[in-house]
Amino acid sequence: MVPVFAYSLKDEELGSRGMNEVIEDYFIENGRPIIDCLVKLSPFFIASSKTEERNASCAAKGIEVLRKLDVPVFQPVTSHYMTVEEWQESMGLSTEIGWSVALPEFEGGIEPIMIGAGKKEGNYMGRFPIEERCSKFASRILKWTELRKKTGQPEKSRLYPAQQTLHRC
Known part of the structure; x- marks a missing residue:
């Protein structure tokens, strides 16, 4: 790394x-x-x-x-608006979906797994990792990397997420 x-x-x-x-x-x-x-x-x-x-x-x-x-380009999610506790109690992201999930997909970003959120300390809200989510994310990276290194894969089954094209609406 x-x-x-x-x-x-x-x-x-x-x-x-x-x-x-x-x-x-x-x-x-x-x-x-x-x-x-x-x-x-x-x-x-x-x-x-x-x-x-x-x-x-x-x-x-x-x-x-x-x-x-x-x-592969991995794009994890760190909430800038919710605390870890708020995220755990919620149904997931709300206003951050555009910035954290949709925009990165234009460039081929994959695995938008939540790995961090806020923690209030007085008037300041810092960003902190969610350990079990970071472990899951690291495991996913390892699996993708191992898959990519396998030899003998037919060309048509290889994954190239960074080569998506941008379509204008």
């Missing part, structure tokens, strides 16, 4: 690079991926910038980078 931290949005004023640039610089070498999978914790499109964070063309640019990367 190689943790790489990047600001979610490209911001030239701050000098921060976009996630697409980080992926190309750190995870692709000589045109080939050097990782088995990508765990993306940001709900923003990979090619988002501060000036274009809601532009649909960002999804298309991100998909192109992910095609080059050619590995």
Whole structure:
């Protein structure tokens, strides 16, 4: 596992690079991926910038980078509005479905498993992992990675989630 931290949005004023640039610089070498999978914790499109964070063309640019990367992209969910207890008592996500599930699917994100939520500490609500959900998520990543490495699989049965196309409505 190689943790790489990047600001979610490209911001030239701050000098921060976009996630697409980080992926190309750190995870692709000589045109080939050097990782088995990508765990993306940001709900923003990979090619988002501060000036274009809601532009649909960002999804298309991100998909192109992910095609080059050619590995499964896992997109777990961390609630930004509910505490762990509220999530456990609820029927699931509500307002966060768009950001946490639907948008990442445009880029081929898979396994939107809830792994974290808030915990109130005075006036501050920090983010905390839900341990059993993190374990489940890690298990799913391992299974996908093992499946991808199996030899002798017919081409038609291989899974390439990052190669979805974006359809405009």
